[in-house]
Amino acid sequence: MMKYVSRRTDLKEAFAELVSLATPVPEPGRTLAPLHAIFGGANLTFEGSGYSALQRVTNQLTDHSLSTGGPTRTTVQGWLAYACRVALDQDVDTGFAELELLIDEPLREWTVLEHVRGHFAQAPLRVGRCIVYLTLESVPQVGETSGMASVLAHETPPPVLATAVQARDHESARIRARDRFDETRSILHLIGEHISGGSTGAAILDGEGNARSSTSSEERFVVTRLGFDATMTLGYRGLEAAAAKSPEDRNDWETRVLAASLWLRRCFTSEWPSERVAAAMSALECLFVGGTSIRQRKGNAVADHVAPLVSIGGMTHEQVHTWVENLYTRRNDALHEGIWMLDDLDASRLVGLATEILRWASFHLDEDHNHLEPCRACETRDEAVSAIPFLPNAPIET
Ligand SMILES: [Zn+2]
Secondary structure, three states: OOOOOOOOOHHHHHHHHHHHHHHHOOOOOOOOOEEEEOOOOOEEEEOOOOHHHHHHHHHHHOOOHHHHHHHHHHOOOOHHHHHHHHHHHOHHHHHHHHHHHHHHHEEEEEEEEEEEEEEEOOOOEEEOEEEEEEEOOOOOOOOOOOOOOHOOOOOOOOOOEEEEEEEOOOHHHHHHHHHHHHHHHHHHHHHOOEOOOOOOOEEEEEOOOOOEEEOOOOOEEOOOOEEEOEEEEEOOHHHHHHHHHOHHHHOOHHHHHHHHHHHHHHHHOOOHHHHHHHHHHHHHHHHOOOHHHHHHHEEEEEEEEEHOOOOOOOOHHHHHHHHHHHHHHHHHHHHHHHOOEEEEEEEEHHHHHHHHHHHHHHOOOOOOOOOOOOOOOOHHHHHHHHHOOOOOOOOOOO
């Protein structure tokens, strides 16, 4: 809360101004200014300069706050309306004291649940900073006896991902949980045996108006690839453990592989070839692009690292190199100039290639893999890429 303390005097001045600009909720029929905010509970309206003042104070209190657990703008505006009401009923000092109490309230722990569609051979299962539960009753914070499970089942039917976050309000908690859910889903994409994508469902009718098929392609996982004690199998243990850490505690290679898996997941949740190619290339860039010199020739750098590691449909490593480089250029055209020139076959091949590379990258996070002396997990990009048998003509820059 230090950032608020240094600004308390300014904040009190701004609050006093806001109080002077607040007006009661207007009678029905009076036209409000185009920009206004109404708080019925506090019987207050902020219009014109009052609206601007409300936005200014809200910005002051929410500035960068979501990364540290909130509050959200909605919460802050609720606080301000309440404190203005107290100030108008009593005085500005009392109103401001109420506002300070709300600002200084400590972060609370929230459990956030999200439905995840799929089959999980073993649960509860930790995947990164989330736990997969097969029933709502088995989530400790829900429990078997509270009756809460049936209340929650409508919005979040089981199985669910659960994560606990510190936040000021439930909206901030939801936002903070988002990146944890996304990381967990990215790992599920890598360890799942069968995945169907996350695009919108479709209903298909024939000429007579009969339904021929309806496809719900909600993101769905089948996860059986686990050890007997529900630990991740070799190749994913290091990745899962990295995802369980706070982002600031992760090393270079952990950060890169997790960022790459987030991009790779995007390939499965889109059917648009340009987007799939862009996401797959971004995944590869996260892994291999480093240093300033290499940024000038990223497509080449990606191809240098990728070509020796994969074989695609009868292509030589040199042909893979050329193909990846060309695709990189075309992806830039597609992104920057809106040129539609990526076909589905290229997209599918690249997604397959990126998935293979991601598994290679994840393997280098395992303690048991062994190209380093003594045998340990790779911690940096340089350590991981030292295992690549580069092609003879690839100029390697680091
Ligand atoms: Zn390694």
